[in-house]
Amino acid sequence: MKLLFLEDNPGDVRLILLMLQEAPSKRFEIHHVKRLSEALPRLQEESFDAILSDLGLPDSQGLDTLIALREQAPFLPIVVLTGNDDEAMGVAAVQAGAQDYLVKGNITTDLLVKSLNFAVERKRGEQTILEERNRAAFFKDLLVHDINNINHGLLFHLKRLLKDDTLGEKQKEGVSTCLSLVEKIAQLITNVHLLSEIDKGDLNLEAVDFKSVLNACVEKVKQMFIQSKEVEIHQHLPEEPIFIRGNYLLDTVVTNILINAVKYNRQPVATIWVEAHALEDGRYYKVEFKDNGIGIPDSAKSAMFRKSERFNGDTSSGLGIGLTLVKKVVEGYGGKIWLEDRVKGDFTQGSNFVLLLPKA
Amino acid sequence: MAEKTALVVDDSEINRNILSLYLELYGYRAVCEDDGLKGFETFKSIHPQLTFLDVVMPGISGIELLKKIKEYDPQAKVIMVTSHISQNTLKQIKEAQADWVLQKPFDEAKLEEIIQRIESA
Numbered sequence: 001m002k003l004l005f006l007e008d009n010p011g012d013v014r015l016i017l018l019m020l021q022e023a024p025s026k027r028f029e030i031h032h033v034k035r036l037s038e039a040l041p042r043l044q045e046e047s048f049d050a051i052l053s054d055l056g057l058p059d060s061q062g063l064d065t066l067i068a069l070r071e072q073a074p075f076l077p078i079v080v081l082t083g084n085d086d087e088a089m090g091v092a093a094v095q096a097g098a099q100d101y102l103v104k105g106n107i108t109t110d111l112l113v114k115s116l117n118f119a120v121e122r123k124r125g126e127q128t129i130l131e132e133r134n135r136a137a138f139f140k141d142l143l144v145h146d147i148n149n150i151n152h153g154l155l156f157h158l159k160r161l162l163k164d165d166t167l168g169e170k171q172k173e174g175v176s177t178c179l180s181l182v183e184k185i186a187q188l189i190t191n192v193h194l195l196s197e198i199d200k201g202d203l204n205l206e207a208v209d210f211k212s213v214l215n216a217c218v219e220k221v222k223q224m225f226i227q228s229k230e231v232e233i234h235q236h237l238p239e240e241p242i243f244i245r246g247n248y249l250l251d252t253v254v255t256n257i258l259i260n261a262v263k264y265n266r267q268p269v270a271t272i273w274v275e276a277h278a279l280e281d282g283r284y285y286k287v288e289f290k291d292n293g294i295g296i297p298d299s300a301k302s303a304m305f306r307k308s309e310r311f312n313g314d315t316s317s318g319l320g321i322g323l324t325l326v327k328k329v330v331e332g333y334g335g336k337i338w339l340e341d342r343v344k345g346d347f348t349q350g351s352n353f354v355l356l357l358p359k360a
Numbered sequence: 361m362a363e364k365t366a367l368v369v370d371d372s373e374i375n376r377n378i379l380s381l382y383l384e385l386y387g388y389r390a391v392c393e394d395d396g397l398k399g400f401e402t403f404k405s406i407h408p409q410l411t412f413l414d415v416v417m418p419g420i421s422g423i424e425l426l427k428k429i430k431e432y433d434p435q436a437k438v439i440m441v442t443s444h445i446s447q448n449t450l451k452q453i454k455e456a457q458a459d460w461v462l463q464k465p466f467d468e469a470k471l472e473e474i475i476q477r478i479e480s481a
Contacts, residue, residue, distance in 0.1 A: 152465035193444035
């Protein structure tokens with residue numbers, strides 16, 4: 001292991017060099033410098049496997065030393081040495097990007113070698129995570145920008161084609177089918193975008209008027225199915241306004257639940273009953289969306305919201321990631337969501353999506 | 361009445377074509393540019409009634425171009441055309457005084473609504 005070693009105290013230099021030279025299991029090629037200003041050009045010109053550095057140097061102190069080293073060599077593992085009894089500085093250094101710390105006075109050969117070995121492996125792991133994260137971000141961008149652009153073009157041209165009076169019934173039917181598939185792609189892209197927004201964690205919660213969001217969603221969903229399915233939505237809500245602590249994504253939550261209730265429904269009229277009341281604890285509204293759809297057996301209920309199962313290759317259910325999104329949003333609000341049977345014990349009578357939404 | 365002109369600045373050919381076709385329906389002649397700097401020069405020479413800017417472009421971004429245009433002509437009507445964007449980017453767009461944000465995929469009805477609102481304002 002080719003090691004860059006920064007230390008100005010002659011006693012500590014001697015001790016560490018001795019330890020590394022007597023290490024039985026590993027050979028170290030040690031390049032010793034006394035100052036940060038000597039280390040930085042070396043890092044620029046040569047390649048090393050790791051850095052072992054005292055944080056207190058004649059020309060740099062504390063975390064500044066670490067920050068300068070990381071800036072110069074972002075891909076190298078760093079183990080820092082802190083003064084006697086300065087655990088706190090060691091922990092701060094690890095939080096600031098060092099892979100490990102050693103407290104002077106408590107260092108043995110075994111500990112030193114182990115720490116350097118672990119630092120190399122840990123850095124490799126961190127690097128892999130970073131690369132995977134960047135790869136995921138790249139594919140997400142590809143989807144929400146590039147593919148979205150192409151999809152936008154498809155939607156536009158298909159809609160124009162549908163208005164073309166020279167097309168026969170059969171051709172129009174074909175174009176319609178294509179259009180509805182392309183619309184599904186658009187919805188999926190939207191959901192991927194929203195999921196990644198939620199993962200960033202910045203939800204900016206504020207008071208949201210549940211009743212007006214619900215009314216807008218009811219209109220939107222009825223409009224969506226106007227050609228294909230009769231939809232009835234009954235509201236049983238308290239007189240007073242319902243303000244919950246949420247954000248613009250409440251619309252996505254309500255829309256997804258309503259769409260599911262209509263889509264997975266074999267009755268001549270898809271019926272949804274929306275009920276809400278304040279819980280006695282004064283902190284939540286309980287909102288229920290009951291439907292007369294095909295229902296979900298107990299064995300499948302908890303899997304409905306689970307993204308991980310879908311990400312493990314089971315993509316055949318056709319539900320997209322809508323419900324994963326719904327659950328993430330509700331939990332982001334500090335609420336809860338679960339699934340019950342509309343008629344207890346008989347799932348074939350339809351589902352009941354139960355939400356606890358925090359009061360504003 | 362003089363011909364109505366719209367400027368479309370977008371690096372994607374698909375989007376330039378779509379907007380041009382839409383705009384023709386509403387009586388606009390669309391002039392297209394594929395990058396921000398050319399877009400600004402064209403803006404200054406043609407003084408369009410409407411300007412459509414893509415947000416993500418190589419070179420200067422749509423938001424930077426929006427700021428330049430609004431600084432040059434505060435009365436300019438600028439519509440930002442976006443893919444899915446973060447709430448943060450949306451905030452930046454609003455702060456830069458965009459007149460409208462049009463998210464892709466959009467349909468004819470949405471575009472018509474925007475054009476009508478801007479024309480009647």
